[in-house]
Amino acid sequence: GAVVSQHPSWVICKSGTSVKIECRSLDFQATTMFWYRQFPKQSLMLMATSNEGSKATYEQGVEKDKFLINHASLTLSTLTVTSAHPEDSSFYICSARKFPSGPTYEQYFGPGTRLTVT
């Protein structure tokens, strides 16, 4: 199996507060995890690539000081949205790549976290 969990599944927070989202690979080790953002009826937008034990690599246009990513273990990565604003409201999805991943480099997705900032 390749099960990835996310917590919480949904969260409502007030503007200016910070929110932490956890992504866990439950039955495999993941040296690489990806964080995506998705707007309704649109595709996934890669925000950052998280490698265990090292700093995350952010995509162009993604504020690293606003979206803090920590990948402290082979089964856990966290995304913290700092000083959240209503425009940060979105569906955040993580994925994890097995180690070793083999030639297909498949990734397995979590169920997503719906963030609403009021």
Add this chain to the structure above:
Amino acid sequence: TQLLEQSPQFLSIQEGENLTVYCNSSSVFSSLQWYRQEPGEGPVLLVTVVTGGEVKKLKRLTFQFGDARKDSSLHITAAQPGDTGLYLCAGLWASGGSYIPTFGRGTSLIVHP
């Protein structure tokens, strides 16, 4: 950043019809994956294609990888309402030893009973 074009963006069809979704790039893929996503959930991996010319079948879904590994298609035969969802292709290219997936824009499929 590699570009991955996926078409069509939207499809609304009647139950029993056939459909094809396309995914194209100007660069050669290392591999390509197809996902299906339902509202409020994460994408679920359907298939990975690696070899040029490869054809894989998953019940009524047929996945094809172009000979040159620059394009792929997903064909659904006799679509059912349960096939409704967002279909995503994701291409991987070897870039400096890392394999960062790039997603197409997605195809939103609605199958009417």
